[in-house]
Amino acid sequence: MISAGMSCQLIHYTHEEHDKFFDLCKKFDFLIVRCNPGQIKADGGDQGKFDNAMREVRKAGIQAWPSPDVMEKMGAKDALCKVATMNCGLEDTLAYYSEEDFGAGFKKTMAFQPRVIKQNRGSSGEGIWIIKLKGGNYCATFGERSCENDEVLILMEANDNHEEEHTVGEFIEFCVNGCNDKSGTWTSKGVGKYLEGGKAAGGQFVDQRFCPRIVEGELRYNQIGDAVVGIIHKKPKEGGISAVGGAGSIYTYYGPEEPKFKNLTDNFLKIDLPKIMPALDLANEPVPLWWTTDFILASPEGTPTEEEKWIVGEFNCSCVGISKCLAAYCKDDTPNAKFDDIAPEDKEEAKRYGDLMGVKALGIMEANKK
Known part of the structure; x- marks a missing residue:
C-alpha cells in the first residue's frame, strides 16, 4: 500500500478495546482485515460482535477487504455446493x-x-x-x-x-x-x-x-481482484494426500499465463468467475482484493491436457498467506523462524505480489471516488 503511494497503518484488534478500535477504523478510507476464522473467539472475544461492527463500517462507505459477508460465504465449505454445476464443480457435492x-x-x-x-x-x-x-x-x-x-x-x-x-x-x-x-x-x-x-x-x-489424482498435487491460483498473479502446484510429500503448508509439501511456482494450465485459467476467468459472486449470494460485492482458489484434478488418468477437468477444493480470502514467505512460518519444528530466513529471490517475488495488490487497491479506491 505504501509503495503505491498511500498511507498504511497496522492496527491490532483486541476485544477489550472493541469500541476504541472501531472509532479508529472510521478515520481510514479502507481496511484490509487479516484474521483467520476462530482467532477472535480463541482470544476470548466475540467474532459476531466484530463482524457486525465491521458491517457498520461498510455501511458508512468505508471499504473492507474482505467484508464479513464475503469472508463468511466464500470461506464456507458449502460454497462448493453452490458452484457444483459450473466448470469448476462436481454435481455430487x-x-x-x-x-x-x-x-x-x-x-x-x-x-x-x-x-x-x-x-x-x-x-x-x-x-x-x-x-x-x-x-x-x-x-x-x-x-x-x-x-x-x-x-x-x-x-x-x-x-x-x-x-x-x-x-x-x-x-x-x-x-x-x-x-x-x-x-x-x-x-x-x-x-x-x-x-x-x-x-x-x-x-x-x-x-x-x-x-484420487490429488496425490499428484493441487493448484493454488493466487488472485488479486479479478486477475491471477501466480499459480502454485502443491504436491504432498511422498505417501501423503494433503498439501497444506508445513506438511512437507513440494511447491512449484508458475506465472499467471502458464501454458499447461491455459484451459483451466480460461474457463475459470472467462466463464465461471462472473458467476461465482452471484452464486454465493454476493452479487453486490466485488471479488476479494487478495484471495486464492485451490483446484483438484478430477479427470481420469490419460485425459488430454487440454480436456482436463479441475474442480474447486476451496476458496480462501480470510487471511491468505504468501507461500514465498513460508520460511518465516513459526511452527513446532521451526519455532525460531523469522523474516530474514526468507531467501532474497523469494522476498522479491513476495514484494511483487504486494506491490500489485497496492496498485489494484488504489485503482479501485480512485474509481469509487469518481
Whole structure:
C-alpha cells in the first residue's frame, strides 16, 4: 500500500478495546482485515460482535477487504455446493446442516465412492477427512445401497496426514457430538462437533467425491481482484494426500499465463468467475482484493491436457498467506523462524505480489471516488 503511494497503518484488534478500535477504523478510507476464522473467539472475544461492527463500517462507505459477508460465504465449505454445476464443480457435492441429513446422506455417498468430508470451521486442514471403506465394497451406481453403522472406515486427516480407523457409526457420532464412549478414542487434534451451533453459527460440513489424482498435487491460483498473479502446484510429500503448508509439501511456482494450465485459467476467468459472486449470494460485492482458489484434478488418468477437468477444493480470502514467505512460518519444528530466513529471490517475488495488490487497491479506491 505504501509503495503505491498511500498511507498504511497496522492496527491490532483486541476485544477489550472493541469500541476504541472501531472509532479508529472510521478515520481510514479502507481496511484490509487479516484474521483467520476462530482467532477472535480463541482470544476470548466475540467474532459476531466484530463482524457486525465491521458491517457498520461498510455501511458508512468505508471499504473492507474482505467484508464479513464475503469472508463468511466464500470461506464456507458449502460454497462448493453452490458452484457444483459450473466448470469448476462436481454435481455430487452435498452439504449437511443436521444430524439426520448427515446420517442418511453420508451412508449413501460413502457406499458409492471414497469421500472427502470438510468441516466449515478450522483452518490448515483440521477437520478435513479423506475417507475410504476398508472393505472396498463400493456399489456401482449412486443410491444402490447405504452403509451400515458397523462398516469400517479408513480416515486420513488433512492437517497432518495421520490415519485412523473407525466405524461409520463412530465417525458420525464424532462429527456430531465429539469424543465420547459412543464415538470411541480419537488421535485427531480436533474435537469434532462440526454441526455445533447450527447453520447460523457456521455448523455445517460438505461431502465431496474424493479425486484420487490429488496425490499428484493441487493448484493454488493466487488472485488479486479479478486477475491471477501466480499459480502454485502443491504436491504432498511422498505417501501423503494433503498439501497444506508445513506438511512437507513440494511447491512449484508458475506465472499467471502458464501454458499447461491455459484451459483451466480460461474457463475459470472467462466463464465461471462472473458467476461465482452471484452464486454465493454476493452479487453486490466485488471479488476479494487478495484471495486464492485451490483446484483438484478430477479427470481420469490419460485425459488430454487440454480436456482436463479441475474442480474447486476451496476458496480462501480470510487471511491468505504468501507461500514465498513460508520460511518465516513459526511452527513446532521451526519455532525460531523469522523474516530474514526468507531467501532474497523469494522476498522479491513476495514484494511483487504486494506491490500489485497496492496498485489494484488504489485503482479501485480512485474509481469509487469518481
